[in-house]
Amino acid sequence: MKTSPILYASLVLLPGLSLADTATELAPELKSFSKTQIAECVGKTALEKKNKQQLLECLESKKRAQNIERIDVKGQYIGLQVPEVSGRYTLDRDFLEKTPHTAGDISELLGLLPGVLLGSDAFDADQQAEIGAKRVSISGAQPWQTGFFIDGVNFNSRQDPSAYDRSKSTPNDVQGAVQAFNVNQQIVESLEVYTNNIPANYGGFSGGVVEVNTREAGQNERHLGFRYRTSQSDWNQYHVIIDEETGQEVEELPLSPVFEKNVYNFDLSLGLGEHHSLLVATSFTESKISEVSLNQTAVTSRENTNFLVKLTQKDLFLDKVDLTFNYSPYESQDIIKDVLNSEFNNDGGGYSTTLKLEQEVAGIGLSSKFSYTFSENSRQAPAHFYPWRKAKGKDWGVGDAAEDISHSREGGYGTLDKEQETLFWELNADFDEVSLFNIGHYFKAGIQVQKETLNRQRYDASYRYNSPNAQLSNLNCAGALFDCVELQTSMSIEELEAKLGEPLDLSKPEHVLHYSNIVTVTPQFFTLRTVYQAEQIEVDVQNLSAYFTDEFEWHNLTLRLGLRYDHDDVLEHHNLAPRISGGYRLGGDEETMVVFGANRYYDSNLLNYKIREQQLPSILQQRYAALGGVQGWQDQSTQTDYRYRYNEVDTPFSDELVLGWKQATQFGNYSIEYVKRWGKKQLSSTQAPQYNSDDGYYYRQLSNLGYTQNERVSLSWALYLNAHSFWANSTYQLAQYSNTDSYENVDTAALNELVFLRTGDVNSGYEFTETTKNNIELRSEEFGEPLTVNLGWTAKWTPTFTTSLNASYRQSYQAILPLNTSRESEQLSRACPQCAADDSLLIDVYQEVQLPSRVLANLSLNWEPKLLKDHNLKFGLDIKNLFDSRTYTAYGESVGIETGRSIWLSVGVKL
Numbered sequence: 001m002k003t004s005p006i007l008y009a010s011l012v013l014l015p016g017l018s019l020a021d022t023a024t025e026l027a028p029e030l031k032s033f034s035k036t037q038i039a040e041c042v043g044k045t046a047l048e049k050k051n052k053q054q055l056l057e058c059l060e061s062k063k064r065a066q067n068i069e070r071i072d073v074k075g076q077y078i079g080l081q082v083p084e085v086s087g088r089y090t091l092d093r094d095f096l097e098k099t100p101h102t103a104g105d106i107s108e109l110l111g112l113l114p115g116v117l118l119g120s121d122a123f124d125a126d127q128q129a130e131i132g133a134k135r136v137s138i139s140g141a142q143p144w145q146t147g148f149f150i151d152g153v154n155f156n157s158r159q160d161p162s163a164y165d166r167s168k169s170t171p172n173d174v175q176g177a178v179q180a181f182n183v184n185q186q187i188v189e190s191l192e193v194y195t196n197n198i199p200a201n202y203g204g205f206s207g208g209v210v211e212v213n214t215r216e217a218g219q220n221e222r223h224l225g226f227r228y229r230t231s232q233s234d235w236n237q238y239h240v241i242i243d244e245e246t247g248q249e250v251e252e253l254p255l256s257p258v259f260e261k262n263v264y265n266f267d268l269s270l271g272l273g274e275h276h277s278l279l280v281a282t283s284f285t286e287s288k289i290s291e292v293s294l295n296q297t298a299v300t301s302r303e304n305t306n307f308l309v310k311l312t313q314k315d316l317f318l319d320k321v322d323l324t325f326n327y328s329p330y331e332s333q334d335i336i337k338d339v340l341n342s343e344f345n346n347d348g349g350g351y352s353t354t355l356k357l358e359q360e361v362a363g364i365g366l367s368s369k370f371s372y373t374f375s376e377n378s379r380q381a382p383a384h385f386y387p388w389r390k391a392k393g394k395d396w397g398v399g400d401a402a403e404d405i406s407h408s409r410e411g412g413y414g415t416l417d418k419e420q421e422t423l424f425w426e427l428n429a430d431f432d433e434v435s436l437f438n439i440g441h442y443f444k445a446g447i448q449v450q451k452e453t454l455n456r457q458r459y460d461a462s463y464r465y466n467s468p469n470a471q472l473s474n475l476n477c478a479g480a481l482f483d484c485v486e487l488q489t490s491m492s493i494e495e496l497e498a499k500l501g502e503p504l505d506l507s508k509p510e511h512v513l514h515y516s517n518i519v520t521v522t523p524q525f526f527t528l529r530t531v532y533q534a535e536q537i538e539v540d541v542q543n544l545s546a547y548f549t550d551e552f553e554w555h556n557l558t559l560r561l562g563l564r565y566d567h568d569d570v571l572e573h574h575n576l577a578p579r580i581s582g583g584y585r586l587g588g589d590e591e592t593m594v595v596f597g598a599n600r601y602y603d604s605n606l607l608n609y610k611i612r613e614q615q616l617p618s619i620l621q622q623r624y625a626a627l628g629g630v631q632g633w634q635d636q637s638t639q640t641d642y643r644y645r646y647n648e649v650d651t652p653f654s655d656e657l658v659l660g661w662k663q664a665t666q667f668g669n670y671s672i673e674y675v676k677r678w679g680k681k682q683l684s685s686t687q688a689p690q691y692n693s694d695d696g697y698y699y700r701q702l703s704n705l706g707y708t709q710n711e712r713v714s715l716s717w718a719l720y721l722n723a724h725s726f727w728a729n730s731t732y733q734l735a736q737y738s739n740t741d742s743y744e745n746v747d748t749a750a751l752n753e754l755v756f757l758r759t760g761d762v763n764s765g766y767e768f769t770e771t772t773k774n775n776i777e778l779r780s781e782e783f784g785e786p787l788t789v790n791l792g793w794t795a796k797w798t799p800t801f802t803t804s805l806n807a808s809y810r811q812s813y814q815a816i817l818p819l820n821t822s823r824e825s826e827q828l829s830r831a832c833p834q835c836a837a838d839d840s841l842l843i844d845v846y847q848e849v850q851l852p853s854r855v856l857a858n859l860s861l862n863w864e865p866k867l868l869k870d871h872n873l874k875f876g877l878d879i880k881n882l883f884d885s886r887t888y889t890a891y892g893e894s895v896g897i898e899t900g901r902s903i904w905l906s907v908g909v910k911l
Helices: 005-010 019-030 035-042 052-068 093-098 106-112 493-500 509-518 606-614 773-779
Strands: 087-092 116-118 136-138 147-150 188-196 209-214 222-232 238-242 259-272 276-293 296-316 318-334 344-361 364-380 385-389 407-411 417-431 434-436 439-458 462-469 519-521 524-532 535-554 557-568 574-585 592-602 619-622 634-637 643-645 653-665 668-684 690-692 697-701 703-721 724-738 754-761 765-772 787-798 801-810 813-824 842-851 854-863 872-880 895-899 902-910
Touching: 087 093, 093 188, 093 854, 106 116, 106 136, 106 188, 106 209, 106 787, 106 801, 188 668, 385 524, 439 606, 493 509, 509 519, 535 606, 574 653, 606 643, 754 773, 754 813, 765 773
Parallel strands: 147 209, 385 462, 643 697, 754 842
Antiparallel strands: 087 188, 116 136, 188 209, 222 259, 222 902, 238 895, 259 276, 276 296, 296 318, 318 344, 344 364, 364 417, 385 407, 417 439, 434 439, 439 535, 462 524, 524 619, 535 557, 557 574, 574 592, 592 653, 619 634, 653 668, 668 703, 690 697, 703 724, 724 787, 754 765, 787 801, 801 854, 813 842, 854 872, 872 902
């Protein structure tokens, strides 16, 4: 059994004090210090012993030094408390609950921190009811380059999270997600966010790190809690934006959105004797929101569950044992906008279990983790996609008013199952102080072994049709039931001639009019289709990592020298990543510190590369009509898609340079930091594809020609004044750059990667440029806008009543948004030389717009009156977009809905 800090100190005689005097006199002062701090200050020999005053001064110094490594957000306080070395922010549970939020996903509050941005779709109207996590960018990196960890175990999704497609459904993949499962704040004790100078024990990222620390029950804790949270469309304000180019806005909704969201939280904390405790925390979220599709309101829904069980054992056989089980499934029922019969289901999320062991042995703190994680990202959808010619019987097509809507789209992209399994083991050793050359060193080392497995299954082939032909009036579909329609009329030709009183003569205008009036279905069929082949793929990757850190102080200088090693059996590389950071206390003042760092971070998305290597390329097929009858489908080209090879590439990485100043004063804590990132050896597919005569496919070898750069300056300030706390931060992007050498050549790109980029406006005219999805991602400035500002004020007016107000400013930036329309590609003749001149390949269109600057404010009110002695009621009111401002999420659309002011209510009890 471990000795308490006070008893430990009483066992060591201080000069001039007896054993009894030591225990009696120092007990009150020592309660706020840890055993480790006391042990370091008391010393191990008589020569190191200190008197009472010296001991207390030493303890205060150790406590301040520990705080230097942590930025705490304690409920009503966010910001820099003291100077520190790592770019780390900690958001505790009280802050997560009291800061204005919606459903409670952990990602939505991260945008309040300097150097952290949320995706531009975070304020979309449908995101108000969305349960899924927001996309998070740190230091200008892509969201998938952010590392997410829960209790030290990575839970990033490797199932193509880098896919740019923000469309809900795409032909050959399910919408990308960065996290393997969503995490609601109900199961979270605190969040730690690293933006720079990230320690060597973290790997598999090149942006930043978000560490989720789950809750834990205390040994003497016994409480039961319930909480209900909701928002309804009747409480919210919406703006329908029509003809954005002229700025016209309609206040009264022609199609009122239906929105309903309910969050049910339950938690149980129970001490089980002297050594054990049990925590059960559950959050169930359900949401429904309407979407305007085909000029009608369609209702979509989502459900998410977080169920956490944690059993903790302390001071029995081992210092500490944690056994954690987390069950977090996700399900959505959705549609593709303006597409008939497009209903589909997405199944995501998963579960994990972790065993953590801790034991101190001979002055070495040992900890080990064993973890298993399962997640999925699957879709059930209509098997095929039909872009019919807009004509009688197929006349539902709608879309952007700036485009000629000549097609009526129907169907979906088929069922696709994707699963991920991860086995993880880690051993860490945290050494007590070791003196070398009269300098105290703190060593930390660890080894990590991980195996990840991905399964991808498409059980049946899926067809994406193209080039509808409506020129044959006597069309015979010859048994083609789904991709061909014959002429249908409300009466026979004989009946029409009897009504006309003469034979039908289509050279007469009045006869043409009468004939067209009896046509109910115009005959048409498709001459092209892309075949996405059935496939079953299983791949795995094994990773071995090790790290070592030496942290020491020399005079006023603190240095942390770290090195991380990573190896995988896919690329077979041995990657070494130095992590060097430090701080210099000017004049020995612990309240003033200059921080610096030079670090390297390696990406980890290796399984996605291996999946793409084994995927079967899509195939372009063609058919014609002969003598009025449609013929069979024939393969025409394998250039619709390529097979990829990654065997000659290096692991992409980012190099980081950090320089900053941290200052703690009576007027608050200040910080300024300069961070520059160079993304090197980024993957690029600029090389021309090569034909392989053995299997008849084209192969594209990826290279490391890609290069990115991000440079920013961030300012932060925080002040705690009595029961009020104030904070502010701002980030200015000095540079956000991607080299054009990594742009794909549209003349050699795979056909199913092609899109159109529309630039200009209705006044100057539109220009269409055929490009690729990858090029659009490189061109986008979504995470490189020049200036962001965040402000906050939290006040605890009484012991039971707290308010929190925050506001954010995001400067105008260039964005690229999907338009839900299509246009004929100019690349069809390259892949299909034998195709007819009137054959067409429809590809999606994106719009480049300059989104205006926006300012959004949010308010939270929390009242927790006491019910009985140890029981509390909890009431909460959150108002998002307090001043009903424009979010500009519908900017560039002919018709769109934006969320204005929204209200969330919560009520709960803690027993």
